[in-house]
Amino acid sequence: MRELINNAEYDVVVVGAGPGGSMASYYASKNGAKTLLIEKSQEIGEPVRCAEAVPKMEDFGITPDPQFVRSHIKGGYLVAPNGKIIEVSGGKTDGYVVERKIFDKYLAVRSARVGTKVAVKSRVVDLEHNGNGYDVIVSHLGEEYIIKAKIVIAADGVESSVAEMAGLKSKKIPTQVCSCAEYEMTNVKLLDNEMMEFYFGDISPKGYAWIFPKGDTANVGLGVIDKHKKAIDYLNEFIEHPILEGRLKDATPIEFKCGGAPVGGPIEKTVDDNIIVVGDAAGQISPLSGGGIYLSMSCGSMAGEVAAKCIKNNNCSVDALIEYENKWKEKYYDTLMTELRYKNILQKLTEKELNALADAMDDKLEEVDVKKIAFKAVKNAPSLLKYFKEII
Ligand SMILES: Cc1cc2nc3c(=O)[nH]c(=O)nc-3n(C[C@H](O)[C@H](O)[C@H](O)COP(=O)(O)OP(=O)(O)OC[C@H]3O[C@@H](n4cnc5c(N)ncnc54)[C@H](O)[C@@H]3O)c2cc1C
Numbered sequence: 001m002r003e004l005i006n007n008a009e010y011d012v013v014v015v016g017a018g019p020g021g022s023m024a025s026y027y028a029s030k031n032g033a034k035t036l037l038i039e040k041s042q043e044i045g046e047p048v049r050c051a052e053a054v055p056k057m058e059d060f061g062i063t064p065d066p067q068f069v070r071s072h073i074k075g076g077y078l079v080a081p082n083g084k085i086i087e088v089s090g091g092k093t094d095g096y097v098v099e100r101k102i103f104d105k106y107l108a109v110r111s112a113r114v115g116t117k118v119a120v121k122s123r124v125v126d127l128e129h130n131g132n133g134y135d136v137i138v139s140h141l142g143e144e145y146i147i148k149a150k151i152v153i154a155a156d157g158v159e160s161s162v163a164e165m166a167g168l169k170s171k172k173i174p175t176q177v178c179s180c181a182e183y184e185m186t187n188v189k190l191l192d193n194e195m196m197e198f199y200f201g202d203i204s205p206k207g208y209a210w211i212f213p214k215g216d217t218a219n220v221g222l223g224v225i226d227k228h229k230k231a232i233d234y235l236n237e238f239i240e241h242p243i244l245e246g247r248l249k250d251a252t253p254i255e256f257k258c259g260g261a262p263v264g265g266p267i268e269k270t271v272d273d274n275i276i277v278v279g280d281a282a283g284q285i286s287p288l289s290g291g292g293i294y295l296s297m298s299c300g301s302m303a304g305e306v307a308a309k310c311i312k313n314n315n316c317s318v319d320a321l322i323e324y325e326n327k328w329k330e331k332y333y334d335t336l337m338t339e340l341r342y343k344n345i346l347q348k349l350t351e352k353e354l355n356a357l358a359d360a361m362d363d364k365l366e367e368v369d370v371k372k373i374a375f376k377a378v379k380n381a382p383s384l385l386k387y388f389k390e391i392i
Pocket residue numbers: 015016017018019020021038039040041045049050051052053054122123124125155156157158161162180181182221257258259260261278279280281285290291292293294296
């Protein structure tokens with residue numbers, strides 16, 4: 001494997017073999033660019049920091065294969081602090097809970113099949129601009145190597161440092177990162193084995209708790225933004241919370257996962273000469289749900305395609321790479337910013353106000369139409385107007 005990184009030269013070097021990086025490398029290779037995918041972990045897909053829910057992978061031409069699909073999902077239950085349950089299903093709510101250890105590996109294999117070279121246990125520690133691209137400094141088993149890349153795609157996740165090495169601002173503000181803790185548990189009594197469960201209120205301040213069916217197991221976790229108590233302490237309390245009516249009494253963990261979800265909205269500048277930023281590194285994650293797999297795959301695909309086109313045209317300047325930024329912004333920017341506004345409002349609501357909001361909602365919905373719900377909620381509880389006046 002050493003020859004892949006020892007004084008090697010590539011058109012495109014993708015840093016990080018998460019869903020964003022593997023999709024970027026797939027499209028770069030498929031469109032003719034000589035591509036290397038670098039992953040610091042010794043095993044792609046490990047450690048898992050995810051509740052593993054993925055909407056419609058078919059959008060990317062990926063068949064939901066039983067090797068990584070653990071559950072089919074038809075929707076979710078939103079549970080208010082007072083226990084009111086709102087069912088959201090029947091619209092665009094179907095998807096899957098996957099085994100990410102296998103899914104991420106599958107995406108990397110799929111990319112390798114179209115020509116991507118993959119270097120694992122290789123951490124990018126620095127970038128130096130060389131006039132024609134980047135010297136990528138990689139640490140592998142205690143040795144440092146230099147790789148030349150005409151374009152670097154930084155897909156290195158929430159703790160992204162690669163974009164910063166190239167002078168882009170990708171560091172996340174700690175108060176905009178949800179701290180998450182999760183047990184994968186067995187012997188969980190689910191409300192329905194095709195429905196995800198979401199719990200709001202003081203159970204998980206400024207975030208939510210979840211139970212996602214995963215075949216014989218379930219992912220039971222939560223994300224909080226709180227400096228007083230750790231996510232794991234909230235999680236241990238959630239498991240015994242009366243709202244679950246003892247459904248986790250006999251459950252036992254088989255895995256513990258933790259991590260951060262950057263829910264503060266996307267970074268503004270995602271390209272510069274010879275560099276592109278994608279996925280969590282670019283804040284391309286839903287501020288409301290913390291879901292980022294689909295977005296990172298979609299934006300990663302765009303990044304790979306544009307990178308290959310720029311290589312073909314022999315122009316890897318910011319003026320050429322901006323096509324990627326224009327594409328993802330056109331498709332997702334407004335939605336992400338609207339979600340950010342809604343999230344900021346939701347985070348201010350007390351449990352009483354969350355209950356009033358839930359009481360204004362029908363018991364069963366196909367989709368969450370925030371404007372309609374806000375209007376009804378204000379009619380039922382005029383005190384909510386101060387939060388919702390900018391929406392209705
Ligand atoms: C607890 C939790 C639950 C979540 N649940 C869901 C969910 O159910 N559904 C959903 O859609 N999203 C969920 N998310 C978010 C989702 O996990 C991310 O949005 C998604 O993984 C982003 O993909 P990515 O490719 O951008 O980054 P990542 O998947 O984080 O991949 C980045 C990769 O880069 C590697 N890397 C980092 N630095 C370097 C370096 N210097 N050199 C080489 N490699 C490097 C890392 O090892 C990693 O493999 C959750 C997040 C958390 C924390």
